[in-house]
Amino acid sequence: MAIEVIKEDITKLKVDAIVNAANKSLLGGGGVDGAIHRAAGPELKEACKKMNGAETGEAKLTEGFDLPADYVIHTVGPVYRDGEHGEPEKLKACYANSLKVANEHKLQSVAFPAISTGIYGYPLDKAAKIAIETVKEELERNTSVTKVVFVAFDDKTKQILENQL
Numbered sequence: 001m002a003i004e005v006i007k008e009d010i011t012k013l014k015v016d017a018i019v020n021a022a023n024k025s026l027l028g029g030g031g032v033d034g035a036i037h038r039a040a041g042p043e044l045k046e047a048c049k050k051m052n053g054a055e056t057g058e059a060k061l062t063e064g065f066d067l068p069a070d071y072v073i074h075t076v077g078p079v080y081r082d083g084e085h086g087e088p089e090k091l092k093a094c095y096a097n098s099l100k101v102a103n104e105h106k107l108q109s110v111a112f113p114a115i116s117t118g119i120y121g122y123p124l125d126k127a128a129k130i131a132i133e134t135v136k137e138e139l140e141r142n143t144s145v146t147k148v149v150f151v152a153f154d155d156k157t158k159q160i161l162e163n164q165l
């Protein structure tokens with residue numbers, strides 16, 4: 001199994017699927033979600049409209065349209081309050097369910113942003129621990145996924161993910 005950390009704009013990656021840190025509406029928003037919708041083009045929003053949103057921790061797949069990636073897996077991270085409102089379990093579910101969806105579609109390479117650590121306020125060190133642990137667990141199962149890329153958008157996120165790895 002191969003896990004790597006890179007600093008990059010996730011919308012530039014040519015992998016089987018990039019994961020979107022979406023909101024429950026799945027209709028686009030700020031941060032990485034906005035960047036993915038802009039790069040994928042308007043067809044992505046049309047595809048997302050048909051999915052009737054998602055609950056926190058769920059993951060749903062669409063095509064990638066104008067993106068270099070073939071697919072987008074949309075998952076909804078938890079909004080961080082104090083860590084005592086199920087946030088760790090929900091964040092774990094985002095990573096695990098995204099990889100389950102990738103496996104159902106026989107995908108091999110998947111790239112994740114640092115889900116919930118932007119607008120949703122999840123502390124980076126705690127989120128990175130959950131992200132790396134969960135992906136390792138899932139890759140130890142029988143899955144089509146052979147490569148996971150953690151995509152940091154800034155140096156601090158890259159450093160924390162690398163240390164955790």
Ligand code: ADP
Pocket residue numbers: 008009010011021022030031032033035036077113114115116117118119120121122151152153154157
């Ligand atoms: P959330 O609402 O889940 O917190 P955000 O999009 O606000 O989602 O932030 C999640 C992470 O994605 C942050 O680390 C942010 O810096 C990063 N990010 C924003 N734009 C991009 C991008 N184009 N590629 C990769 N990561 C990005």
